[in-house]
Amino acid sequence: MKVSKILICTIISILAAGCAKKNLPTKNSEAISKTEQLSLLKQQTEANDPYVVDAKTQLLQIIGDKNFDNYVIKRGILNCKSDNTPSSCVLSFYLNENYKLKYDMQLKKVVEENQAEHNIELSKxxxxxxxxxxxxxxxxxxxxxxxxxxxxxxxxxxxxxxxxxxxxxxxxxxxxxxxxxxxxxxxxxxxxxxxxxxxxxxxxxxxxxxxxxxxxxxxx
Structure with a gap:
């Protein structure tokens, strides 16, 4: 009787562990899936569209190639997949991000210049x-x-x-x-x-x- 109980408990434990493994989130596959989706979106929207390519190039110069894909995915570029005109959507996305980043950079520069001037005044x-x-x-x-x-x-x-x-x-x-x-x-x-x-x-x-x-x- 005790042996059968032990066997039953063991089987239940194995099944429970198997279920737990099946329910674990597959983060790697999700990340790869988004990267693949982005790659397809790029191919679809950049083909024969120099405006999209140019806007993307400008954004690349600011962000850098290494962080580009992660950045645009986090900022929501994949929403353009379901848009009726994905090329226009991606172009708008790139232009908006360019504007935001350039504005932030200019604002930061102004703040730094003002701080530098303030420091000079204090040191006089x-x-x-x-x-x-x-x-x-x-x-x-x-x-x-x-x-x-x-x-x-x-x-x-x-x-x-x-x-x-x-x-x-x-x-x-x-x-x-x-x-x-x-x-x-x-x-x-x-x-x-x-x-x-x-x-x-x-x-x-x-x-x-x-x-x-x-x-x-x-x-x-």
């Missing part, structure tokens, strides 16, 4: 007499470094100190490069650099806004 210092004197001296040293083409000092020290971009530095170097006379004097007598620095500081103190490099990004 007061135009006290002492700060003006210091930055006139720093500016003279900066100009001297450009005359002597001290690239390392310019990039590692002066660029961050004066809060300048690579383009700002290039513009300043181009401007100073036009001063052929000073370059001639320096070549003839390198010690004249000290006189150039002294003259620059004097000129700077008389008109700091004009002569302190990048003045309006440094002082409030």
């Amino acid at each position: 210092i007061k135009a006290t007499e002492n700060n003006i004197k210091n930055y006139c001296q720093y500016s003279a040293d900066f100009v001297t470094a450009i005359y002597t083409k001290d690239t390392t000092k310019i990039k590692q020290y002066f660029q961050p100190q004066f809060k300048m971009s690579e383009q700002d530095i290039l513009s300043l170097q181009t401007k100073i490069a036009k001063d052929n006379y000073s370059y001639f004097l320096i070549d003839e007598n390198p010690s004249i650099l000290q006189e150039i620095k002294v003259d620059y500081v004097e000129k700077c103190l008389s008109d700091p806004k004009k002569n302190i490099i990048n003045y309006f990004n440094i002082f409030r």
Whole structure:
């Protein structure tokens, strides 16, 4: 009697396990099915329709090839299968996604630019007499470094100190490069650099806004 009960329980357990296995969701097959559906939809809508292909290419450039299929499936492109005009539906889908993503990117860029400007304002210092004197001296040293083409000092020290971009530095170097006379004097007598620095500081103190490099990004 006990043996038969054990056998019955064992059979029931096996059957229950079999049912459980049958009822498990087949996630892989569903994922493959959606991928296949998307592939068929692409073939159907991209054939002889350059507008769909172009809109898809634009979206690919934003999202990237690796994540493209997953992205469009999640966003609902497969709804176009049941549309009466699937090509128009897919085209509309691509255009809408392009618009949304580009808008989000532009919005993000504006926010980042505004934040950068805000950070610059917060980092500005007061135009006290002492700060003006210091930055006139720093500016003279900066100009001297450009005359002597001290690239390392310019990039590692002066660029961050004066809060300048690579383009700002290039513009300043181009401007100073036009001063052929000073370059001639320096070549003839390198010690004249000290006189150039002294003259620059004097000129700077008389008109700091004009002569302190990048003045309006440094002082409030």
